[in-house]
Amino acid sequence: MDISTVLGIVIAFGLFATSITLGGSPAVFINFPAALIVLGGTIGATMVNYPLGHVLGLVGVIKHAFMKKVEDPASITEQFIQYANKARREGILSLEPVIKEVDDPYLKKGLQLTVDGMEPQTIQEIMETEISHIEDRHQTGADILGAMGAFAPAMGMIGTIIGLVLMLQDLDDPAAIGPAMAIALITTFYGVILANVLFVPMSGKLKTRSKEEILVKEMMLEGILCISKGENPRIIEEKFNSYLPPKIRRSSD
Structure with a gap:
């Protein structure tokens, strides 16, 4: 959480x-009519702007803003140093039992390609393509929420116009002015609140989460390539440290 x-x-x-x-x-x-205008209009505009499959998948995307846990980059360093030491002592095939214990699909795939004896350059091409697609999926989710953040205030303004039109039509009926004016003002309120408290901030959170996850994936790729080339664990440590801020870098001293 x-x-x-x-x-x-x-x-x-x-x-x-x-x-x-x-x-x-x-x-x-x-105000129920105002909520219908803002929510219905925002959802409808989003469905026009994006394929239905992307919109329906928005629930899973939003869940990442609340539940997504990105692996600690510092722990990745420790993990790969252990892998590298094991591979140097016992051979690359000794990592095969380790693969079964790995939960991350990206890491599992990279280690399996390494154990299968694939060339480092080929591994890099495959894994970089994977990262690119992950990044694209994350960006799409953040873009949809960003678009909803733009649509919601606009729908609020449409609701305001509707309310004003209703009010002007019934100026001779004082009892009708209040409800119409309520729609005119509340729709703008709803649109601004949804945009600036939910949609836009969640879009920003997803972009931050994406950067954190891509950093971890890039570190994993670096470690996988180092292991496939048989590089010294000390070199892996130094390469990983370059990804991290100084205060959490691993030191073997």
């Missing part, structure tokens, strides 16, 4: 709710 995502949403909506409660009745901010 990503605490910062959950905590950020709770803090934002909690403070909004508190300020609304202190200023009056929260019920005045609940």
Whole structure:
């Protein structure tokens, strides 16, 4: 569970709710027609802009903003030094039993290609293609949420126009002015809140998560290539350290 995502949403909506409660009745901010305009319009525009499969997969993408756990880059260094030492002492085939214990599909694939005796250059081409596709999938999810962040305020403005039109049509009926004006203002409120508290921040979180995961994948690729070339574990350590900030770099001294 990503605490910062959950905590950020709770803090934002909690403070909004508190300020609304202190200023009056929260019920005045609940408007079903306004919610339909903003949510329905945002979802509809997103479906027009992206293939249906991408939109339907958005639930899984959003889940990554809350649940995705990226492996610690420092632990990757320790892991590959162990692999390299084992391969140098017992041969590359000694890593075959290790593969069965690996959970990460990317790492498992890379180690299997190495054990199968594939050339380092071929391994690099295959694994870099894998990274590229992973990055593209992550970018698509973040782009969809970013687009929803742009659509939501626009739908709020459409709702405002609808509310104003309804209000102007019934100026001779004072009882109808209030509900129409509520739609006009609440839709803008809903659109801005959804965009700036949920959609745009989640898009940013997914982009950050993607960078972290790609960094780990690049480190794995570097380690796999080093093992396939039979390089010294000390060299692997130094190469991995170049990916990490100084304060978490591994030192063999």
